[in-house]
Amino acid sequence: MKGDLLFELGTEELPPKALKSLSLALGEGASIGLSNHNLSFDKIQLFAAPRRLAILISDLDTQTPDTETVSWGPPLKVAFDADNRPTKAAQAFANKNRLNLSDLSSYIENDGKQDKLCVRSVLKGRPTAELLGMVLSETLRTLPIPKRMRWGKSKEEFVRPVQWAVLLFDGVTLHEDIFGLISGNISQGHRFLGEGDIQIISPKSYEQQLHDGFVIVDFNKRVDIIQSSVNQLAEKIHGVAVIDPDLLIEVAALNEWPVALLGHFDDAFLAVPPEALVSSMKEHQKYFHVIDSKQQLMAAFITVANIISKDPQEIISGNERVIRPRLADAAFFYKNDSAISLIDRRDALRTVVFQEKLGSVFDKTERVAALAEAIAPFVGADRSLAKRAGQISKSDLVSDMVGEFADLQGIMGRYYAINDGEHPDVAQAQLEQYLPRFAKDNLPATAVGTAVALADKLDTLVGIFSIGQQPSGSRDPFALRRASLAILRILVGGNIDLDLKTAIEQAAINFKLTPENHEKTCKQVLTYILERFKAWYKDEGLKAEIFLSVASLNLSNPLDINSRVRAVYAFSLLPEANDLAAANKRVSNILVKQAHSGSMGEVNSLLFQDPAEKILANAVAILKTESKPLLEKRNYSQLLTNLASLRDPIDSFFNDVMVMVDDDEVRSNRLRLLQDLRILFVNVADIAQMAVSK
The missing domain is CATH 1.10.730 (Isoleucyl-tRNA Synthetase; Domain 1)
Incomplete structure (x- = not known):
């Protein structure tokens, strides 16, 4: 027999950035829990909205399968004596399995080698309904929640306070203890648009009933609705909406009934670097920005409301009032920051700690400048420009703009360098020093940017290894794995013929290490960086032996390798x-x-x-x-x-x-x-x- 299962956990608003992962974990955990009891099902649907996590499992077994147990006893020659009387071994077997000695002849089987005493028993399956409370509670207990909380007088813990639980199976409402609440068939609709409680008729009616209560419980459907409506609004003003995937997921996690609305801001703000405006809109307000046919930022934004309003313009006007001071702050930061050159900001870096044992960020820029100058000839860069770019490479970190929007480091450095009249390549290097930031990201396009990018990453690697804080396990606070792979990508992707061993040794010189530590650090860093090739080639489907056949030659030029x-x-x-x-x-x-x-x-x-x-x-x-x-x-x-x-x-x-x-x-x-x-x-x-x- 088969039946459909619905489980919904109603909560206060869940963390938007964790909603999707929690939903996936709930589905996976329930699936594993049911499988552990040998329960099969057809498919599992996941639902996730700001105030709920739910699963719908179709055609789930209504009972666990019967299980047969086999208990083998002693061989017949041991179980019976020469007169065919039961021995002590046979008596022990009979007692253990509650058998009469006179019946033992009925419990003889061949195990493929010899005849033995054997008892087979069948354990009847349990109703699935009896197991669901335990399976679901265990699944909820093991969800990946870094920090749990308690609420009220309850000792229960979850990511947010639990308000209700729905549990239906095979046409029956199940009453189980879930976080101190007894499950039932009552759910809730939209906090403002809904009309209170919703009595769920059946698992299959759940999605439509919630829709009638102004809750789109399917996460992916909300994503599609938001994406489509945002694009349509942008087209109305002859623009193109820039939809950041992470922002789209976050907005879908914030809204049960998403309604996209188009707002505008003063054209005067467009004099501010667009990245600053976008960061302000995206980070603080969760707005989507719009660009024109020339890829230029338009004075418009698209917000997603969690409500149907009788007066949408009132919501739009409210958002326009909110974004105005945000953009004004960005304009103020840009104006103030531009008044002090990057070279003059360097002194402020002396009080910013890079790493306790490695000195300040100012010290790091000194090392990066020296190393970039040394690397410059190998990448076709001008030595003096590479040195200059390295010297001012971290100055924007002490600007007001980057202090407010950390993701603009390097981006604002480029704008400020242009404002200071720096050489175009020096300005571009402020941005390119951080490239590539992730897989398939762009590589530095200029030679000066390449020199600084390599110098910055090598300096960090050598410095951290020199004080014995290299990555261990999953711990990598300085992102050295990413830096190592970035170095390889720059050298290989940029067709740069550079001996990494020489570059590492040059970087180590800047730290003035003891001879023993210098040699040890250089060897460790070279090995660590080249080992990143393993992951690179594995992702491409190359066998490990192919890389190892080359690695065994102990080469140190990534392009050649x-x-x-x-x-x-x-x-x-x-x-x-x-x-x-x-x-x-x-x-x-x-x-x-x-x-x-x-x-x-x-x-x-x-x-x-x-x-x-x-x-x-x-x-x-x-x-x-x-x-x-x-x-x-x-x-x-x-x-x-x-x-x-x-x-x-x-x-x-x-x-x-x-x-x-x-x-x-x-x-x-x-x-x-x-x-x-x-x-x-x-x-x-x-x-x-x-x-x-x-």
Whole structure:
């Protein structure tokens, strides 16, 4: 038998940024809880609104399945003596399972090997309704809530006070204790538009009944409604609404019955950098902004109200009155900040702590400036401009605007640098120093910005590692994982030929570390950054062995490493790859065992005794010559493609030639040939480490 289940938890307004994750966790937890009792169902629907979390589970088993238990006893030869009388073992089995000794002959089964005493019993399933209270309570208890609260005199804890609970299953209203309340069939509609209590008729009628009470319980439907209505309003003024996905989710979590409204503000505010106006509208008021066909900000905003008003203009006017002082503050900040140049603001950074053991933010800008100047030639930047950009790179942190809107760091730095008359590249570097901020974000577009971005991230990494506070587990307060991946993306994506080891050592010099700490820190930082390649390539679907085959060479140029990895990946797709990887492994093992022989010198063709030796030696010699220009050009793909031609000569060599012969000269000569063969491949990667699978 199957039945539909509805559970709704009614609360005070839930945290909007947590609503969706709570809804997903509730659905997942309930699903796991039911599965743990071997209860199956067709599908689960999630509902989430500001004052409620709900799930609707269709075609849920009304009873847990019967379960059979099997209790095996002793073998017959142990259970009965020679006279076929029950032994003590049989008596113990009978007592344990409450059987009469005279009935034991009815409890004999073969376990596949021998006859034994065996009792089978069937445990009848329990009604699902008896389990739901326990399953749901446990699910609610384990929801990912960082900080729970109590309310009234109750000792119950949840993210917000619980006001009601609805629990219906298979046509019956269930009365269970949920956070000290007894569940029933009474829900509530919209706080202002609804008409009070709503008696839920059935799980399937729930969504429509709440809709009639002016609550759209489907989170995704509210998202669609908001997105569509916001876009339509923007089109009315020949604009385009800029809908930030995170803001859209947050607004959907704030409104049970969303109604979009279009408002305007004074055109004079458009003289303020648009990012500042947008931050003010988005962060404080949760407004969507509008741009014109030229991507310029329009003097309009779209707000979403949680009510149907008889006089929408009154709500619009109210929002216009609220946003006016907000924008006026932004204009005031911009005017005041522009009166002090970024270079003059540097002194204020002396009192801003970067990290207790690493000094102030002013100290950091000194180090970043020096490192950016050193990196500049490698990225094609002017040294003096890179140094200047580094010096003023954090000055906007002590501006009023960034103090109010932290997300504008770098953005406002660029505007203030332009206002100060700084070189355009220096100004742009104020923004680009933070790039890339996340996966698929833009890379710095200017050489100066690239130099400062690399210097800033390397300085942080080296500094934090030097004081022993590198990330551990999920703890990464300085976002060093992100910084490391950003460095790799800049170098690889920007086609920048920079030895990371050299750059890290230069960064470490600025900290004036002890020789021991300098060496230790540089090694740790280099290893840490290059290990981020693993996650990068994993996301692309590349096997770990492909990266490890290159990593084993201990290289430190990310651009070069990436080129080799791409070449090895292409090589791994060749039909010869598996055999060559196995052959390289065999060669490597032989050479490792003979490592005590020392330097092997040149191959002597006069010592060849088998045609297979000569064929392999000739092939190796030819490829040795061909490989040199390919290595110089870093054309690793072509080099490995050429080396694939060695499969047959290598196979013949190992089939026909015994390497470890008694003759010392012949043996050593063959080892020298294998050494030359291995070097050919190791010039690109140690493919012996690859476990290429097709």
